[in-house]
Amino acid sequence: MSFNALDALRAAGIVTGKTSPAAIGVLSELNESEVAFLSSLDTRIKAAMRPEVVAHSEEGSEDTPCLAGFSCGHFGSDNPVES
């Protein structure tokens, strides 16, 4: 069975529904070792690019009363006076 670069890249999550036709054209021509290298590189980059914490919750913020909009938990929006 012949090697299919696009199948391997899809399995690695590198080729997705958002990948452009031009990129797919290039990637489909990669050989097995190139795909292995690209997958390995992709894994290492993603491991390095971890989520970034942008804000910590304040101590006690969980206790804001959810009252008439003071802190509407319906959709997770609260309403502290902060600026």
Place this chain on the structure above:
Amino acid sequence: MFEGRHRDEELRPRVLRGERNWWFLGPGGVAKLYSWHLGSDGAPTEDTIGWLGEQGMLRQPRRKNYSLTVLTTTHCNLGCSYCFQNLGQDEPGGTAPPRIAYTRLNSATIKRIIEFTRERMAAAGLEELCVTLFGGEPLLNPRGCLELLEAAAPLGLRYADMVSNGTLLTTVPLKRMYDLGLRGIQITFDGDEPEHDALRVKRTGGGTFDTIVRNIREVQEETKIAFSLRVNVTAENLGGIDRLVERLAERLKTTRCGIYFKIVGDVGIGYRNDVAASERLQQRFIDWNRRALACGFGVGRPREIVPCPACSFPGGRYGAVVSADGSLSSCWETAGKADWTVGSVFDGYQPEEVTEPRWTTCEEDFLNFADADAWQRFHDSVDAALLDDLVAMGRL
């Protein structure tokens, strides 16, 4: 009435799609995620969850506050047609829709409320108390407000806030309330001045916009009390809300005001608000938030799904809503309505078989909308855009 959607202790994370990345909102804070942090189901991968856990993003807080809401009176001097304390609609052009029965908080009931609260806090092992002064219009009973705050101090009062219509704000009693722990007041606007004055009317007739804004400004000059401005959005007033934000910014100290926008729904009294969760309305919300931020108002950071301490837990473990006569409700929305009483501060909560069908929660007003999922997506998109803006402005 509908059954609430969450009744557990946990603060539930959300994942929202921003313009350039995804936002994780957890009990420990906010984190920026990228597509590779999410699985095919849109949820964070196992590795991502592990990392978020290491960073404290999933840490559930230890509850230490008891949340006490007290109606100091059930009477109100306004006759807003959508009010959840109305019992029906007034005649066309009327300004005095029928309301819940009149009761007024007195010294004997305050004494019992404090004893009840002390018992509840001890039972739950809670150390501090947060009080919300509610009504009716709480300032129709300023003595009750003051007496309640004084009596609450020995229970470890952390702070108090008030939901007021703003027409009766006067500096002298509010200074005293500030000294007793009052830190914030929520005031509602029903659109820009013309629309507000058509809807938020005195029961004796006449608009209230100018009075409210003047009162807020006066209190801002004389006290450090913060204001939370709620803007009710209806099909009739949404065209004027940009102007409202600017008008309020011209007259108020914006750095001491938070502002937010909410759709008004029908709570079963026949009030109609024909708005749909459209992309156009979604963009308006996003633009209103941006305008508010540009004017210097505080805009609340979107959060994870937070249970309400008063009504998310059966049996009122972390809070109570007490009407002026001492009756208990699960939620502010049913306070003062005899058919929805779940007990009293004199006799405690009724047995579970009585309270369970009456245990409404404050998320349920949104469930009255025909398409709750569409509104959830609507609010997720608005919140994601707000997070994009807050981070870009360095205000998160």
